[in-house]
Amino acid sequence: MDRIPILQMGDLLLVTIQVDMHDQLALTLQDDLTDKIQRTSARGVLIDISALDIVDSFIGRMISTISALAQIMDATTVVVGMQPAVAITLVELGLDLRGVRTALNVERGMKLLQTPAGTP
Amino acid sequence: MAALQQRTIDLIRSHEADILSQWQQLLADTGQGQDNRISSAELDTQLREYWRLFLQALPAADASTLQGTEWQPIRRFLESLSADRARRGFNSSETALFVFSLKRPLFSQVQVGLIDQPQLLGDQLAAVSELLDQLGLHTVKAFQKTREEVIQRQQEEMLELSTPVVKLWEGVLALPMIGTLDSQRTQVVMESLLQRIVDTGSEIAIIDITGVPTVDTLVAQHLLKTVTAIRLMGADAIISGVRPQIAQTIVHLGLDLQGIVTKANLADALALALRRTGQTVTKVAG
Numbered sequence: 001m002d003r004i005p006i007l008q009m010g011d012l013l014l015v016t017i018q019v020d021m022h023d024q025l026a027l028t029l030q031d032d033l034t035d036k037i038q039r040t041s042a043r044g045v046l047i048d049i050s051a052l053d054i055v056d057s058f059i060g061r062m063i064s065t066i067s068a069l070a071q072i073m074d075a076t077t078v079v080v081g082m083q084p085a086v087a088i089t090l091v092e093l094g095l096d097l098r099g100v101r102t103a104l105n106v107e108r109g110m111k112l113l114q115t116p117a118g119t120p
Numbered sequence: 121m122a123a124l125q126q127r128t129i130d131l132i133r134s135h136e137a138d139i140l141s142q143w144q145q146l147l148a149d150t151g152q153g154q155d156n157r158i159s160s161a162e163l164d165t166q167l168r169e170y171w172r173l174f175l176q177a178l179p180a181a182d183a184s185t186l187q188g189t190e191w192q193p194i195r196r197f198l199e200s201l202s203a204d205r206a207r208r209g210f211n212s213s214e215t216a217l218f219v220f221s222l223k224r225p226l227f228s229q230v231q232v233g234l235i236d237q238p239q240l241l242g243d244q245l246a247a248v249s250e251l252l253d254q255l256g257l258h259t260v261k262a263f264q265k266t267r268e269e270v271i272q273r274q275q276e277e278m279l280e281l282s283t284p285v286v287k288l289w290e291g292v293l294a295l296p297m298i299g300t301l302d303s304q305r306t307q308v309v310m311e312s313l314l315q316r317i318v319d320t321g322s323e324i325a326i327i328d329i330t331g332v333p334t335v336d337t338l339v340a341q342h343l344l345k346t347v348t349a350i351r352l353m354g355a356d357a358i359i360s361g362v363r364p365q366i367a368q369t370i371v372h373l374g375l376d377l378q379g380i381v382t383k384a385n386l387a388d389a390l391a392l393a394l395r396r397t398g399q400t401v402t403k404v405a406g
Contacts, residue, residue, distance in 0.1 A: 080354060084314030087349040088307075102354035104321055109354070 004029045006036050011043040012113055013075075018051045026062040033066060037073045044113035045070050048106055050081025060095040067100040077101065080109035124251070128244045129178050131233040132226065140171060142225035150217055157208045166201060166218075173197050174222075186254045195258060202263035206270070215263045219256040223249065283309045285316040292393045293322045294386065298331030306342040310349055317355050324393040325350050328386050330361030340375045347380050356396065357381070360389035 004025065007014040013036060015029070033045065047066070052059075067077040080103045090097065103109035132139065144167065148160075173194040180190030198219070205215040226248055234241040283305070288294040295313050299305075313325060327346065332339065343359065350357040360383040362370075370377060383389040394401065 079352075082353050084311060084318060084349075084353065087314055087352040088310060090352055091345045091349045096348045097352060102352055104317070104323065104354040108323075 016048040078109040139225040199262040203266040206266040294326040328361045
């Protein structure tokens with residue numbers, strides 16, 4: 001069974017989604033990620049979805065859920081590299097991912113994670 | 121329905137030259153081929169071509185509906201003719217006149233030829249009239265279609281023209297919106313703006329609505345969508361150019377623009393954008 005790899009960089013976790021997400025994969029990722037946050041007591045999670053060009057409402061909700069889960073486990077989530085088509089789809093689906101932090105690319109996302117939340 | 125009889129067709133054939141010259145005269149009288157939109161030589165060629173196709177198709181059945189393969193060439197000819205006229209700036213009645221002006225010459229020839237049989241004359245006149253009406257209607261229909269195509273093309277061009285995304289500063293994009301916002305335009309605007317954000321890696325996008333005449337709930341919803349999409353991509357949006365009337369409307373409508381940063385004008389928005397990206401502009405002393 002395939003999984004999405006979660007890389008650890010210091011106290012940050014890096015998830016790069018490079019395949020088409022299907023529902024089971026998304027659920028596995030949720031489990032794996034919460035597991036990993038607990039084991040490594042990570043402070044931040046960076047999800048790179050720049051290779052994702054099709055989303056549905058389930059994947060959109062998954063992003064929200066992961067962010068909320070990580071928040072409860074005291075880790076900040078940043079979603080980076082969302083494609084225009086994906087952003088439009090999510091908006092049209094009525095998912096505004098409130099509470100999820102976003103950045104244009106991995107570099108900016110890293111910078112965002114390194115500054116404590118609340119300060120711009 | 122009355123059909124054209126062989127006798128009538130022979131009659132028309134035998135008086136071809138008379139009919140043609142009379143028709144030319146009539147067209148000239150109405151002013152066609154007189155101005156610079158179409159030369160009289162060109163008009164003459166079209167006229168002869170039409171007449172040739174008309175004679176060819178005349179013996180065919182189904183004259184009242186113009187259906188059938190015999191009518192295909194003349195239908196095609198009329199379609200291209202009216203498309204050509206539409207592009208040259210003729211109006212619909214001028215275009216239809218090309219076909220309808222043939223009526224009088226044809227009628228007079230048929231009348232002279234069948235004067236001895238009033239019953240048949242009435243019958244055949246009705247048939248000729250019906251045929252020409254159908255041809256005329258077909259011309260107008262084709263003319264309309266061409267005009268509609270022109271209008272649609274212009275609409276699309278306007279859509280493209282009215283949504284320029286400009287780079288205002290390093291990392292700052294601006295989108296001056298002009299005209300009414302509807303779903304289709306918002307979609308185009310959103311797509312081009314988001315694409316530019318990706319291409320340039322800009323952190324801040326300023327949407328200037330100085331040129332938007334009115335803001336209602338729908339427009340506000342479109343704006344909200346755009347701003348949300350920009351945020352999802354990881355950039356920030358500022359809306360500028362909120363005029364006093366628009367601010368009043370928004371408040372009166374009870375619209376919730378929470379989470380959207382608004383500024384009175386583009387300069388204020390740019391100042392905020394520069395502050396956020398950690399840049400300053402200083403005046404050179406002297």
